[in-house]
Each structure stands twice: as C-alpha cells, then as structure tokens.
Amino acid sequence: MESLMMILIGVLVTVGTYLVLSRNLIRVILGTAVLSHAVHLLILTMGGLKKGAVPLLSQSEGPFTDALPQALILTAIVISFATTAFLLVLAYRTYKTNGSDDLQELRGMSDE
Amino acid sequence: MNNLLVVPLIIPIITAVLLVFLREQIMLQRIISFITMIFISIISFLLLNFVQTDGIIRLDFGGWIPPFGILFVADSFSLLLVLTANVLTTICLLYAFSTIGERHEKMFFYPFVLFLIAGVNGSFLTGDVFNLFVCFEVMLLASYVLVALGGKKRQLRESLKYVIINVVASWMFLIALAFLYGTVKTLNMAHIAQRVAEVGQDPVLTTVAILFLIVFSLKAGLLLFFWLPGSYSVPPTVVQALFAALLTKVGIYALIRTFTLMFPLNQDVTHTIIGVMAGITLIAGCMGALSGRDIYTIATYNVIIGVGFILIGLAVGTESALTGAIYYLIHDMLAKALLFLLVGMMFYVSGESVVKKMSGLIQNYPLFGWIYFLVMLALAGIPPLSGFMGKVLIGQGAIENGSYVLLAIGFASSIIVLYSLLRIFLASFYGETTISYEDRKPIPRGAYVAFVLLALSIVCVGVGAESLAIYVKDAAKTLMNPSIYIDAILKG
C-alpha cells in the first residue's frame, strides 16, 4: 500500500511541478495546490498507513494508529487553503492592474 | 509564571483582531498598537532576566507533557531575539505613524504588522518543529499582505513572485517535516535531538538536514536570495525595514537552532555546505552592492552580505564564533532596520533613488546625514559601535577553527560594505545641494524620533556589549551544549 501511495505522490508532484513551471498564472497556482496535496499524502504515508485501532483509550486495547499525521495534515490543509486563497486574490488583482496573466510579461523591466 | 511565555505570540494577535473593529479610528489604532508593542517588549525583557536566574523555561500548551504536546521554550538566545525584534518594531511603528499614510492605515496596516510580529515571536519561541512551520506561515501570510498592500502595479507584480517562491519553500518545509517524522517519529525539537543522538546521524537524517538547510536558506536569503532584491524594494519604507530586520533573521535563527540542536553530529557535511554557501553569498552580495546604482539595490544587497556573515559564525561553529553570531544578529537587526528607514527617507526627501542624482543632503538635514554616517560605521564594524563585537568574535572563532578562507571573505566583505555605503554618503550627502534650505521637504518629527532611538540602541549595544555579555554568553553556552536544552525539556 505504501508503495502505491508513493507512486501516487510521485505522479502528483510531477503534475504539480509541470504546472508550476508554466507561464500562465492560474496554472502556477493550481500547481501549488496540487503540490500541497502531494505533500499531505506524503505526511500521511510517512506516519505509517492505518495499522491499528482508533486512538481512543476507552474504545480498544491497542495497538493504536498514530493520529498525529492527520492532525499535521489538517493544519497544513488550513494553511494551504489560506495561502491559495490569498494567491488567487493577488493573481486576480495583478491581472487587473497589469493587464496580463503571463509570467513572461510580468517579469518587469530593469530600467523601471 | 510560565504562561507569560505565550504573551509575545497571543497579545499581538488579540490586539490585531481588536484593531480590525477600529478600522476608522486611526488615532486609537496607533495608540493601542504602540502600547501593545511596548508591553511585549517589557515582558520579553522580564522573561530574559528570569531565564538568567531560573534557567530555560517552557510552557506546555494544554498541559500536554513533552514530547507529546506543542510547547514554547525560552532560552537566552530566543529571548534576546524576541526582545530585539519587539523593540525595533516599536521604533518602526513610530516611524510609520508619521509616514505610512491614511490609506494604508485604513487598510489594516497595524493589524498586519502585529500579525507579523506574532509570527516572528512564535518562530523564535517555539520548541516544536511543526509549530515552527505554523509560526513561519503566520509571519509569511502577514508579510504577503504587507508587500502587496497599496496595490501599485510594480508592487503587485513583485509580491506575486515573492508569494509563489515562499509557497514552494513552505512546501519543501513540509516535505522535510514528513521525512523527519518518518525517520524519528517525533516533532519536539529536544526529543528529535535526543533521538538523533541515540541512533547517530545516518545518511537519511543528513539528507533531511540538508532539506531543512535548503528551506531555511530560501527564507534567510542564504545563497538562494534571488527573490530578495525584487520583493524588498517595492513595499513602503517601514515594511522594508521590518522585512530586512525580521524576516531573514527568522530564517537564520531557524538555521542556527536546527544545526546546533537537532543535527549537530555530521558537521563535516552540513557545516561545510553552510560555510561554502555563506562564502558564495558574501561574494555575490558584495558584487551586487558594488554594482548597484540606486540606494535600494545597495541596501538590499547589504542585507544579503549580513546574512552571509552571520552564517560564517554557524559554519565555524566554535563557542566564540556563535557568541559573535548572536551579537552580530542583534546588531544586524537594529542596523538594517535603521539603514532601510534612512534610505526610504532619502527617497522621500529627494524623490530620487539613483545615488548620483542626489547631492548635499547633509546640508539641509544635518542630523539625518550624521545618523547615516553612524549606521555606516556600525555596519562596517568600527568600534565602539554594535557591529564590532560580532565581527571580532566571529573572526576569532574562524581563526581558532582554521577557516582562513571564510575569515578573509568575511573581512573583505566589511570593506565592501563600507565602500558601498560610503559611496552613497559621498555622492548623496556630501557636496553642493541643489535645493535651498527654505525649499527643502521637511522630515516628519516621528521619523526623526525613530532614527535617533535606533541610532541610540546601536550605540548602546556597542558600548554596552559588556553588560549584554551575560545574556549572549548564556545563549551561546546553550547552543554549544544542546544537552542543557534537552534536559530542561525532557527531564522535569
């Protein structure tokens, strides 16, 4: 199961990297979103996929599953939600004021 | 008592949120944010003294005993940086009151500065790697907003790059965390240190360490500083000063913490890489500072030189070098903030950012000119100003360790710093003025107060190095002997 997850993560990272490297702004943002999904899965996999019972002392005798990766992922999801949302707003404003969503054209001139 | 430790994080957040409701009352916003910053500065000073008598203190959130819960840890190193950061933010606020403009103030400028400082304080104080990531993100989100606030064409364009690069860097941080958790199964820094010491730093852990190095180098501007000059030159002056003083320094703090506490065992690999990176950073920064034609470029490349110099201290890794690095870190925070405020004010009064198009500023603004002269000397490391102790101690450490190449590059960079800043002084401050005394644009009084206070603190850190030594020595001792830190957290 772990190796299957690793392949999935690899595919996601590939797709994300490809998108981040493109010139279109929206694609870059989608790329960062895909990358963050990949790393969430990575945290889940690195913590060990489900092996034991629910980590509630009253409900079973153990062995318990490690609940920490899920807590970490939830935090990471919230943070990536916030940054992605901010990036979208920023990209929209940049598009409005600069009149372009092509990163090549957003490079800026050295003589400015 | 221990609950005081969370004050530098939580009070700015609560105040920032309250300020959102006071959007229209600008005067009230100013007063509240200023009082908050003074309050936190006092608290951090008290904590710093408390640590001297009682040793490292920690606060377990929600009562979860380490290594299971999140915790805040305060040793002299982190508290010194918290104190410096808060003091200089307080002073920068004074500058902001008179210069930032109503438009920014109504667009939640003060709340975001407070969020920024909350993130910075949190990053300095946390004792948990994942919490470090969260605090980094709090700080970065605030900084994203502060870069983009104002919405000018160029600003938006540069902030977009800044945000994307930092999002990718944070992504790499998460990858490093995932692999770290996979190998040592813990996220508490002290516990990581203990486990790494138990099993030895095998190649996997060294790889993780290098991943952390890459992430923090991106944040600190060590070698991977390509994003820095663009994004530091677009926001308003105060924001630039805060960024130059705080953001890269948090990256440096994380680097020092990581490689003295968590991964200190394989120094042949990690510290050599840091040394090489610091050397290249210094050389590249010097080239940038020499070739820059406008004051902003020269100032931003000076930030990069500062980063490189501090990390020589870490790369060398002896006790005196680390003591020097801490001294220099404190000095650099204060001096870079002042430098950026001065540079911004030069642009404000002359309307020009190219060095050669300004001249004779000192005739119209004598105090302004002399303060610039003072910060220039401090940055070059002339005694008795604040940069001197750091440079001497880092140099001494490099000699002890036989790192003569780094020593040479480091001291050569000081001369370049002096040269690049002296060039501004000679061209822009000296010479005949083109504007008569009557026509000059007056410098706001709040700005003068900020300049004088920062200049005073630079002089104090320099002259009072002796009385500062107790704190710095203790900080360096804890960094050199991680067992003090580990014992304080895991035993008792």
Add this chain to the structure above:
Amino acid sequence: MKINDVILRTVVKGVVFIILTLGVYLFFSGHNAPGGGFIGGLVLGSGIVLLYITYDLETVHRKMPFDFKKVAALGVLLATGSAIGAIFFDAPFLSQTDIYYTFPILGEKHLTTVTIFEAGVALTVIGTLVTIILSISEDE
C-alpha cells in the same frame, strides 16, 4: 445579457437550507466523530457563497448585513479568548475542560470549552471564505 436563472433560484431556495443544516450538523458532530469547526465553517461558508452567486450582492447584504472581515476577526477573538482563558484559572495556555450537565428537557449533555474554540474556528473560516470570494467578485 441577463441569464435565465429560474432553475438556479428555485433549487437554491431549498438547497441552501440543507447545506446550512449540514454545516451545523458537521460542526456539532466534530465533538466525537469526524467533523468540526473547520469543515462545518467551510460548508456554512459555501452555502452563503451560493446565496451570493444566485442573488445579487445587495439582496443578500440586506438580509445578512455582516461585514465578513469582522466575522473572521470575531472568530479569531473567540478562539484565542478560549485559549487564553485557561491562564486565568492558573492552567497552561490552551488548556480545555469539560463537564457533564443535565438540562431540564434535553437530558444529560457533554459541555466543553473546546466548542467555543471550534465556534471561533468556524466563524473565522466563514469570514475568510466569504471575504475572499467577495473581494474577487466585488468590482465590475
């Protein structure tokens, strides 16, 4: 050109209530089962966004005269307040507590301070979500 959105309007009238109920349900179920403030807040927020999409800004704003920036701020205040409250009881920061209390009609219920924290999270999420969507859609 005005699009014909009769179907959207009719469907939304019914569906929004289901979405909001689901949001509240998720919020409370977070106590002992999957759910919680963040997810509940997201669902509630998306329900509100759906209203904004279907009807125009003014109509919704007349019925819900909130500044969503302030809703988010209130949420943060609530969450940090519940965290810092522990300090006044001489417990470590972020400590939470709970009691079982028997209400007259409802019977015995489990009350926790975590719920306050979660409510703060939910409000923050709703506030940020709606603010972001509105700030993209407002001009033009």
